[in-house]
Amino acid sequence: MKSFVLLIALVLPLAAPARAAPAAAVAPELAQVQQRVARPALLRADFTQEKQVAGFRNPLRSQGQFVLAQQRGVIWRTLKPFPSEVVLTRDRILSRQADGSIQVEVDGRQQPAMRAINAMMFALMSGDVQAMSASFEVRAELLPDNGWRLHLTPRSAMLAKAFASLELEGDRYVRKVEIEEANHDRTQLSFDNFRLAPPLDAGEEHSLD
Secondary structure, eight states, rough: HHHHHHHHHHHHOOOOOOOOOOOOOOHHHHHHHHHHOOOOOOEEEEEEEEEETTOOOSOOEEEEEEEEEEEEEEEEEEESOOOOEEEEESSSEEEEEESSSSEEEEETTTTTTTTHHHHHHHHHHTTEEEHHHTTTTEEEEEEEEEEEEEEEEEESSSHHTTTTEEEEEEEEEEEEEEEEEEEEEEEEEEEEEEOSSOOOOOHHHHHOO
8 A cells, every 4th residue: 555655645746736526416326335335433454465567577565554544544554574654644645664764755735736635545445435436437336245346547637647547345344456557557455354443542643643
């Protein structure tokens, strides 16, 4: 997931200040997906990422954990192969190495479009179909056992500079994300071990301030 977040950070300079999109009616299939997805105030899970870089035979693999606080932000902790942390809030993206040194920092006060980009990230991770529809053309499939699959293609030229398409699959939670980047690199994310506790600790609170 770290590469996805850093890709967003690199795309930000290409973006113009975002304008609020008018509310649109949600198709019946999308409305059903929205009903199936839980949106707890706080969610923790483990993730596994495989990134297939064009021209390389073997994918890059990483594992870690994340915490999503709906009103605060997301903390991504990569544990393998190299420890690092990415903090995403509505105002900034911050990437830190294991020793605490900052690798990438983007401030929303300097990049007004980041609020819209971060809203898209929150929508992707929480399964907020209506919010996703503001940035992507969304096609839904309803699967057995309250499952679903979403196919997303960018609406804007700015997003198309980064993504060719995205596919999400899940049930109560987003369990798989597949990202095809504009340069044909592919990232596959899988999430498991979902949990609603414990609450944010002091370090997490500080990271999200």
